[in-house]
Amino acid sequence: MHPESPHIIREFDEAIRYLRREVIAMAGQTRLNLERAIQGLLERDLDRCKAVVADDSDVDDLQRSIDSTGMDILVRFHPVASDLRLVISSMKIAANLERVSDHAVNIAKRAKKMLKRSELSEIKLIEPVYGIADKILRDAIESYTDRNSSLGASLNERDKELDRLHKNVISTLSGLLEEGGERAEDLLHLIFVARSLERVGDLAVNIGEDSVFLGSAQDIRHDRKLAAEVVAEEGDE
Template identity: 55%
Template sequence: MPQHIFRDYDNAIQQLQEDLLTMATLTRQNLEQAMQALLRSDTDLANTVIAADSDVDELERKVDQIGMEILVRFHPVATDLRLILTSMKISTNLERISDHAVGIAKRARKINQGQPMQEVQLLEPLYAQAYALLRDAMDSYTNHDAVLGQALHEKDREIDRLHKQLSRTLSSQLELANGRSAAWLHLIFIARSLERIGDLSVNIGEETVFLESAIDIRHEHRKQALPNPPPAP
């Protein structure tokens, strides 16, 4: 992007948000298509996801460039400053989610090279929860809904529960695999990617809470799970 392309502050902010929302749409599409490539044994769709990831990468770079342009030229403060910083952090999380979608597509492509594997359907409940969490995370940002953003921690616990349960099932099947251990390993790693997508979506919700309230809730859910620390000496 050329230097000082934006002469108007409001136009710069608008472009930043539009690019971020476009990035979110493409990321969700990549995740959905990657899982459909697995569930429907559609290698062409897997290839589409792999090719589309470059668009997400380019949008991440664009969001970062616009964000830096605004910070350097306009020196935003308060809510506007938080908007720039959180938008840049959210774009990083979206790019990582898209990377996981590409990883799923690549593993789906390898699984599809073998005999049909009905057990891929075991991943559908975990995928449904991960996709819903990503949707809710972006809804919290778009609708300025800090309450929804904070609630994502609780929803992520269900993803963690499903992932642990599925990992046990897949690991037990791996031990019984006859010449198909690679396919079962791919499923285990796909399940792990879906669990990570849940974590990254929670990050987006945390950024939304910070944007709307200036309160940093990162790691708070972990602190609540720990016993009270001893008093300082």
């Protein structure tokens, strides 16, 4: 960027700081929504489920704010290099966070339906899936806030563990579903909850990839070798 005056520089710096704050705030609200959705399911807490559905609009508002701010920065200041990458990455990350929050809403809505009936013992299968998905999401957010390319690049390999666990849980639940019985509907709800958590992991990997682009200007999507190199390079520093 080639600022015209100290005043323009201040405005630009303020806009960049505001953009980052909005992304971090959106990330925090998204993780909270996912946490409350799972707590509502596991602890049979209807109020938490309702809060997730109600607060999803806050996430949507933050995404609109991030998109608006990002476009304003692009049009007014014509950023280049790392500043341009920050704007692009922030807007893409906001889109992925919004989708994570949508999955949290889907989980909360399914939990609300399950709470109308007695507790299903197989619900315990969901907790470890959530544990891995949330950890990947948390590290994805950290890779953005700290510009940690190595952390962002490491998420794809870690997501494979989530995929394996998800596959095992789906296999177990599908087997029980085939047996029929009065709890078939709830088993189906749990299958979709597990699938939502697996998608959260995929979206977190996307956030990590955008964070790598932000920090090192490298596009590691679909390139496992390059991702491994980014992890190794920063690990050696």
